[in-house]
């Protein structure tokens with residue numbers, strides 16, 4: 132996407148030295164623009180764990196590039212499949228909820244072990260990682276085109292009046308290489324001169340909505356308003372939300388959706404107010420092995436200090452302040468699961484479908500074949 136006239140992505144290979152993976156350090160946005168170098172497996176794991184990079188498709192792309200970094204650092208030892216696998220497993224464990232991470236690492240690993248020399252393995256890792264990154268960008272573009280039709284239909288119904296869309300967390304290009312998942316239909320609608328306005332949930336504790344989504348939308352010139360996480364229900368009751376679009380970190384093939392904590396409450400409020408609740412995702416975010424999202428999807432629990440402290444700009448420096456009493460314990464559940472029954476539909480690169488196993492498998496018939504052959 133373009134920011135201040137310059138095309139940028141959240142991840143790229145360094146132009147002078149392509150053994151270095153560069154990423155935008157998203158912890159510092161929107162106040163500082165910092166680029167981090169990832170040169171070792173530990174750098175990549177740290178970047179994913181500490182949320183230098185975050186968002187399911189970007190975590191996947193970073194994992195894919197991580198296998199390239201592993202291959203480079205192993206040198207001749209990259210020919211030892213066991214060692215390569217152990218390091219890939221460590222990478223896959225950096226964050227548990229977004230299925231894109233293990234999907235991307237496995238996809239690169241599978242190709243790499245076909246290489247018959249160390250240099251061939253490094254080249255394969257590089258090419259496959261770049262291909263995954265491009266593919267995620269392309270998929271998000273298609274999600275934008277498919278989701279745009281939903282926004283256009285609402286605009287027609289409202290006779291050209293502004294379409295109000297609510298979103299949670301950041302499922303924008305920062306989370307996805309390009310366009311975003313939840314934001315892609317918004318960017319496409321904006322490019323088609325449709326009047327849209329976005330309610331941006333601030334998304335405590337790390338405020339990905341207030342910091343990242345608001346920054347992204349502002350840089351593209353899209354009207355938006357940051358709201359507290361608890362405001363959505365009130366806005367829905369008063370007719371101020373036409374549509375909810377969120378992203379996801381893992382969606383079961385039956386349609387249960389894991390996404391940033393608080394998504395479930397938005398889905399409940401949307402259901403109560405008869406407001407369409409859509410989830411935008413590329414196929415890499417479907418988990419084709421899990422049936423019951425609430426029981427099976429691993430929910431990350433993060434450092435309670437992320438809840439206890441709030442970060443922001445103070446005297447031109449990023450500072451943290453303590454909110455609760457010093458000794459009050461805090462709990463930091465990073466994701467929740469919205470059951471399929473509360474989801475109106477999915478916006479994917481292949482089209483829009485309902486939130487049920489049958490509807491999802493209509494869009495991905497090759498997965499039906501895989502289930503059948505595994506029985």
Ligand code: MRU
Nearest residue numbers: 185186187300302306378379391
């Ligand atoms: O903890 P984060 O910031 O990685 O969580 C991100 C989200 O929950 C996004 O909504 C999700 O990854 C969808 S990404 C397009």
